Amino acid sequence: xxxxxxxxxxxxxxxxxxxxxxxxxxxxxxxxxxGSLTALSIISMIDNEMDKTITxxxxxxxxTIEELHNLIQTKE
Amino acid sequence: xxxxxxxxGKTILVTGASSGIGRGTAIECSKMGAKVVLTARNxxxxxxxxxxxxxxxxxxxxGNLTVEAELNSILERMPALNGVVHCAGVSQIKLVKFLDKxxxxxVFDVNVFAPLTLNTALLKKKKIKKNSSIVFxxxxxxxxxxxxxxxxxxxxxAALVGYAKSAxxxxxxxxxxxxxxxxxxVETPLLNVSNGTFSxxxxxxxxxxxxxxxxxxxxxxxxxxxxxxxxxxxxxxxxNLLLDGxxxxx
Numbered sequence: 001x002x003x004x005x006x007x008x009x010x011x012x013x014x015x016x017x018x019x020x021x022x023x024x025x026x027x028x029x030x031x032x033x034x035g036s037l038t039a040l041s042i043i044s045m046i047d048n049e050m051d052k053t054i055t056x057x058x059x060x061x062x063x064t065i066e067e068l069h070n071l072i073q074t075k076e
Numbered sequence: 077x078x079x080x081x082x083x084x085g086k087t088i089l090v091t092g093a094s095s096g097i098g099r100g101t102a103i104e105c106s107k108m109g110a111k112v113v114l115t116a117r118n119x120x121x122x123x124x125x126x127x128x129x130x131x132x133x134x135x136x137x138x139g140n141l142t143v144e145a146e147l148n149s150i151l152e153r154m155p156a157l158n159g160v161v162h163c164a165g166v167s168q169i170k171l172v173k174f175l176d177k178x179x180x181x182x183v184f185d186v187n188v189f190a191p192l193t194l195n196t197a198l199l200k201k202k203k204i205k206k207n208s209s210i211v212f213x214x215x216x217x218x219x220x221x222x223x224x225x226x227x228x229x230x231x232x233x234a235a236l237v238g239y240a241k242s243a244x245x246x247x248x249x250x251x252x253x254x255x256x257x258x259x260x261x262v263e264t265p266l267l268n269v270s271n272g273t274f275s276x277x278x279x280x281x282x283x284x285x286x287x288x289x290x291x292x293x294x295x296x297x298x299x300x301x302x303x304x305x306x307x308x309x310x311x312x313x314x315x316n317l318l319l320d321g322x323x324x325x326x
Contacts, residue, residue, distance in 0.1 A: 044174040
């Protein structure tokens with residue numbers, strides 16, 4: 001999945017936050033809607049759409065959506 | 077010495093005996109004098125369990141209970157039993173909106189279809205003696221409580237309760253009892269798997285919600301199992317034993 005598609009899929013997991021907020025440089029953990037539920041949504045989305053497994057620790061280790069996208073590329 | 081909790085002279089099947097609650101149960105049953113039949117997929121880890129057990133006459137029957145051919149092979153070698161403890165299970169966290177058929181099927185295969193079809197096969201082959209005890213390891217998740225992402229897992233654990241109630245009525249004719257144990261969080265490898273999702277801090281915060289200020293250990297569950305297998309519980313069937321350090325009180 002390309003970066004722009006990933007940002008789109010990432011955005012789709014949020015119910016309240018406006019789409020315009022999301023870009024590759026977005027610091028996702030600073031979003032008001034970020035929490036355990038959105039974190040699990042992102043983990044599940046990556047599992048379903050990209051067939052890759054990431055952990056909560058991975059989500060905590062990255063800051064921007066692009067960093068997370070890069071990290072996923074290193075996963076088996 | 078007077079001991080109504082003794083398992084002397086009983087042969088007990090423990091599924092999922094390679095780790096966690098299954099391993100703890102196999103060890104504790106052996107200490108109480110039972111001969112234990114251990115099943116799980118991983119023979120190496122079953123041997124590790126065996127090394128931690130006491131007494132003689134224990135049997136390892138390794139194989140995958142969700143695969144019919146392997147189940148049949150296990151059944152052929154199965155001795156007559158006085159008790160069955162269904163410990164084998166998986167726990168996977170997934171949000172409701174991601175519960176696709178493959179995921180639901182996967183968790184039900186291991187947590188529900190495997191133990192239920194095993195019971196069917198054991199009964200058909202008359203491997204379960206009169207006055208036996210069948211124990212299911214359910215969970216507080218499902219019937220008593222739940223958390224984000226536990227819908228699939230909780231559904232399987234609640235399914236066991238429904239099954240156990242009817243089985244308890246039917247098998248009472250043979251004097252066989254069927255009960256469920258509902259543990260809260262127990263420190264097992266299953267928990268470590270979810271550790272990737274939850275930080276150490278999350279787990280510490282969860283622990284604080286337990287009035288007894290700790291998670292369960294496999295031996296805590298194993299001792300409840302011993303009670304349900306022993307003649308001490310011979311008037312108890314179709315029951316749900318809550319074992320959660322007080323978690324569901326608040």
